[in-house]
Amino acid sequence: MSLRIVVTVKYVPDATGDRHFADDLTVDRDDVDGLLSELDEYAVEQALQISENSDDDVEITVLTVGPEDAKDALRKALSMGADKAIHVEDDDLHGTDAIGTSLVLAKAIEKAGYDLVVSGMASTDGTMGVVPALLAERLGVPQVTLLSEVSVEDGTVKGRRDGDSATEQLEASLPAVVSVTDQSGEARYPSFKGIMAAKKKPVQSWDLSDLDIDEDEVGLENAYTTVDSATERPARTAGTIVKDEGEGGKQLAAFLAERKFV
Amino acid sequence: MAEVLVYVDHVDGAVRKPTLELLTLARRVGEPVAVALGNGAGDTAAALAEHGAVKVLTHEAAEYADYLVVPKVDALQAAVEAVSPAAVLVPSSAEGKEIAARLALRLGSGVITDAVDLEAGDEGPVATQSVFAAAFTTKSRVSKGTPVITVKPNSAAVEAAPAAGAVEALSVSFSAQATGTKVTSRTPRESTGRPELTEAAIVVSGGRGVNGAENFAIIEALADSLGAAVGASRAAVDAGWYPHTNQVGQTGKSVSPQLYIASGISGAIQHRAGMQTSKTIVAINKDAEAPIFDLVDYGVVGDLFDVVPQLTEEVKTRKG
Ligand SMILES: Cc1cc2nc3c(=O)[nH]c(=O)nc-3n(C[C@H](O)[C@H](O)[C@H](O)COP(=O)(O)OP(=O)(O)OC[C@H]3O[C@@H](n4cnc5c(N)ncnc54)[C@H](O)[C@@H]3O)c2cc1C
Ligand SMILES: Cc1cc2nc3c(=O)[nH]c(=O)nc-3n(C[C@H](O)[C@H](O)[C@H](O)COP(=O)(O)OP(=O)(O)OC[C@H]3O[C@@H](n4cnc5c(N)ncnc54)[C@H](O)[C@@H]3O)c2cc1C
Numbered sequence: 001m002s003l004r005i006v007v008t009v010k011y012v013p014d015a016t017g018d019r020h021f022a023d024d025l026t027v028d029r030d031d032v033d034g035l036l037s038e039l040d041e042y043a044v045e046q047a048l049q050i051s052e053n054s055d056d057d058v059e060i061t062v063l064t065v066g067p068e069d070a071k072d073a074l075r076k077a078l079s080m081g082a083d084k085a086i087h088v089e090d091d092d093l094h095g096t097d098a099i100g101t102s103l104v105l106a107k108a109i110e111k112a113g114y115d116l117v118v119s120g121m122a123s124t125d126g127t128m129g130v131v132p133a134l135l136a137e138r139l140g141v142p143q144v145t146l147l148s149e150v151s152v153e154d155g156t157v158k159g160r161r162d163g164d165s166a167t168e169q170l171e172a173s174l175p176a177v178v179s180v181t182d183q184s185g186e187a188r189y190p191s192f193k194g195i196m197a198a199k200k201k202p203v204q205s206w207d208l209s210d211l212d213i214d215e216d217e218v219g220l221e222n223a224y225t226t227v228d229s230a231t232e233r234p235a236r237t238a239g240t241i242v243k244d245e246g247e248g249g250k251q252l253a254a255f256l257a258e259r260k261f262v
Numbered sequence: 263m264a265e266v267l268v269y270v271d272h273v274d275g276a277v278r279k280p281t282l283e284l285l286t287l288a289r290r291v292g293e294p295v296a297v298a299l300g301n302g303a304g305d306t307a308a309a310l311a312e313h314g315a316v317k318v319l320t321h322e323a324a325e326y327a328d329y330l331v332v333p334k335v336d337a338l339q340a341a342v343e344a345v346s347p348a349a350v351l352v353p354s355s356a357e358g359k360e361i362a363a364r365l366a367l368r369l370g371s372g373v374i375t376d377a378v379d380l381e382a383g384d385e386g387p388v389a390t391q392s393v394f395a396a397a398f399t400t401k402s403r404v405s406k407g408t409p410v411i412t413v414k415p416n417s418a419a420v421e422a423a424p425a426a427g428a429v430e431a432l433s434v435s436f437s438a439q440a441t442g443t444k445v446t447s448r449t450p451r452e453s454t455g456r457p458e459l460t461e462a463a464i465v466v467s468g469g470r471g472v473n474g475a476e477n478f479a480i481i482e483a484l485a486d487s488l489g490a491a492v493g494a495s496r497a498a499v500d501a502g503w504y505p506h507t508n509q510v511g512q513t514g515k516s517v518s519p520q521l522y523i524a525s526g527i528s529g530a531i532q533h534r535a536g537m538q539t540s541k542t543i544v545a546i547n548k549d550a551e552a553p554i555f556d557l558v559d560y561g562v563v564g565d566l567f568d569v570v571p572q573l574t575e576e577v578k579t580r581k582g
Contacts, residue, residue, distance in 0.1 A: 244564025
């Protein structure tokens, strides 16, 4: 038996950098360093663990849709231990929204061939948390999402989903789309050996024509959502800061009373 | 006036507050028609009518509890076909966002998640989003199809606006995908008796500075004196001092209360992402350089083990 896992990984601007919008109201990717979305590291980690715990022959492909630099995200995932990578890159993709992105990812996943798709719980830029569900809808397979524990055995994926009001155990037959949370277990650091090995691993590049996608199905002009404005939040006016010299709690209580919280 | 579908988040018929907020926002763009699914769906009608629902479409079936997400998408799709609404509004929970996205895809529409405000516009509803850890505010629209928009808790005031709230049975036939993901067990979270984190007017949070699970008692005591919910930073959660369901931040809950009190929390960008839109922010931290102080309306530089108990006592005294 063999198990083909496709892990979706997004290349995002560093959250600790000065993120802002470009003139066309898309994310400015030039001024801020990009990296593999940290939440997708958890997806790569779980794919590696599924592979390590499996008697099957497992092949892990990492997939990104993004600009030239997004190769960095693929390299990081390969150096963690994934086997190969697919980069979907096309100028017409600029400004694609969640619905369009899910189309491109779904077509690429189908073309690559898969038994299991593993995604992060959300990206660290758009932070929508919808792409895995959209992929399941497009691929017509079960979604087993937001898992803090995941396992695959005998063609079945099982996992634990910690929801707002309950913890649920979920189960579905493969093929399926899984997303994992940052509670699923720390992601490993690439070893020196891993980094060297990654340089030799294959990275395939596909464009829209390779995926039979028309240019009018994606991109800013054809997006299903339109951003009309983006304004920087005004800096908070400097608050009052006191040093505790024995009365700090009382002073704070007085402030809360003044604001009618007490 | 055009109808607007509002997806009802309820527990056995008890409607949760974010849904009542959605009814307020829905009235700005049309006439709210609520969709309540699953066990106790019919029992939601009175609360929904009181807050402006002209109609309540209900459907009960075991599938909603036994399988993940898709049965609810099937039902909302049936409701959209029955009503042809001007928009569909869904509370921004993790599940709400997944339902909204799949529905939008089926309708050939766009989806906007995590709106913090909603207004009527010339080309349909305009959503306000707070993005990049609340550093930017955007206004966006769905430009194709029936707008599907998820709205964060605490984005609007709950307003009473009595309406007919006529209950109608929705007819739903489940898709082939509906039974794809089985929920094999469900363990409800035990109620702490405190307000729900995302819905609370006041949130009191502790971080690594609290230094131990047992010390969270002083955070809880302050929360109880104020009738607040308890939050925690990821560092406190990862250390096992407080449950993950109470984590505030990018990968935890995002909260937007009237008052947020952070104790022993440095204010990393991922924590700020979940609390920066709070109306009033207060911090207690022994490091005067902690980034959280850049956000505060009032900050105390001091040891939380001194400041928090004193604050709690003073609040109790003032409340009498
Ligand atoms: C601030 C901001 C707000 C936005 N708001 C909206 C909106 O309201 N509606 C809308 O339609 N679009 C919106 N977008 C665009 C949207 O973020 C992108 O289209 C995006 O690729 C999909 O959404 P996400 O990144 O939020 O994904 P999420 O659903 O949060 O991502 C979940 C997972 O999907 C995978 N994934 C997502 N994108 C890619 C990719 N390009 N390549 C590989 N894997 C990927 C990753 O595994 C990721 O962990 C917004 C973008 C930004 C920056
Ligand atoms: C992808 C990703 C997602 C993340 N998601 C989240 C998230 O959802 N939520 C979140 O919170 N973090 C998140 N983080 C982690 C975040 O980056 C920080 O590591 C975390 O917020 C730090 O928690 P802290 O402020 O409690 O701890 P620290 O940064 O260690 O700060 C502790 C603070 O307590 C103060 N202190 C210590 N002792 C006392 C005392 N006796 N009295 C008063 N003050 C004291 C110290 O001065 C210090 O400022 C995420 C990180 C990543 C990479």
